[in-house]
Amino acid sequence: MLFCHVTSLVATDKHQELLERKGGQGFPHIVFLDSSGNVLAVHEDERDAEAFAKTGEKAKGFLALRARAEKGDKAAQVEYALAQVELGQIKVAEGKERLKGRRLTKEQQAKLDGLASTAEVRKILENVTQVQETQFAAARKFVEMKKAGKPAPLDDDNFQTYWILMMNLAEKEKNTALFEECLAGLKVRFGEDPEAADFFRSKAAILKKLKEEGGR
Numbered sequence: 608m609l610f611c612h613v614t615s616l617v618a619t620d621k622h623q624e625l626l627e628r629k630g631g632q633g634f635p636h637i638v639f640l641d642s643s644g645n646v647l648a649v650h651e652d653e654r655d656a657e658a659f660a661k662t663g664e665k666a667k668g669f670l671a672l673r674a675r676a677e678k679g680d681k682a683a684q685v686e687y688a689l690a691q692v693e694l695g696q697i698k699v700a701e702g703k704e705r706l707k708g709r710r711l712t713k714e715q716q717a718k719l720d721g722l723a724s725t726a727e728v729r730k731i732l733e734n735v736t737q738v739q740e741t742q743f744a745a746a747r748k749f750v751e752m753k754k755a756g757k758p759a760p761l762d763d764d765n766f767q768t769y770w771i772l773m774m775n776l777a778e779k780e781k782n783t784a785l786f787e788e789c790l791a792g793l794k795v796r797f798g799e800d801p802e803a804a805d806f807f808r809s810k811a812a813i814l815k816k817l818k819e820e821g822g823r
Contacts, residue, residue, distance in 0.1 A: 639666040646694045685709055692722045699726045725760040727752065728769055746776035750785070759792060766796060774810070783817040790814060
């Protein structure tokens with residue numbers, strides 16, 4: 608059955624928290640659900656038949672992984688726990704508890720750490736508004752996360768916000784080193800995107816000015 612929910616922000620309308628519960632942060636947020644309402648796959652591609660079919664295959668893959676895990680496949684149990692955290696079916700803390708004592712590969716540990724950072728960033732962003740000081744406050748927390756060796760968020764939206772808020776703080780405080788690091792971080796993921804070319808040119812100009820002014 609096809610289900611479409613439109614978040615209206617009208618208090619009397621039903622299910623106004625549904626977008627957030629299913630991991631959405633913006634519109635449209637399209638997911639495949641099972642009969643219990645659990646997210647099986649998030650659609651992040653074009654909205655056409657071919658792309659939806661590919662996401663459907665991802666959902667089937669998750670169900671197959673779940674079946675192997677339930678049958679006692681230890682390797683599948685690790686991947687299943689990671690996938691559940693990524694899809695928002697369980698919290699990071701529960702995922703870590705289930706994986707305690709398991710030997711994770713370097714890639715699996717990196718993914719778990721990245722998922723933990725993503726959750727932490729999302730929590731911090733709950734307090735961010737259009738008031739600039741709330742953005743700077745979040746950026747300072749991100750700087751502390753980075754200093755503690757925590758990785759950047761995994762998903763594009765939070766990854767972008769994480770670096771841009773720190774970049775804005777760096778520009779305000781004339782922190783050239785931080786600004787340059789933020790610019791490099793964004794280029795890793797978005798540097799080849801033609802639509803981001805103007806953004807990177809403008810930020811490169813700001814970096815040049817900061818260096819000329821002798822920013823720290």
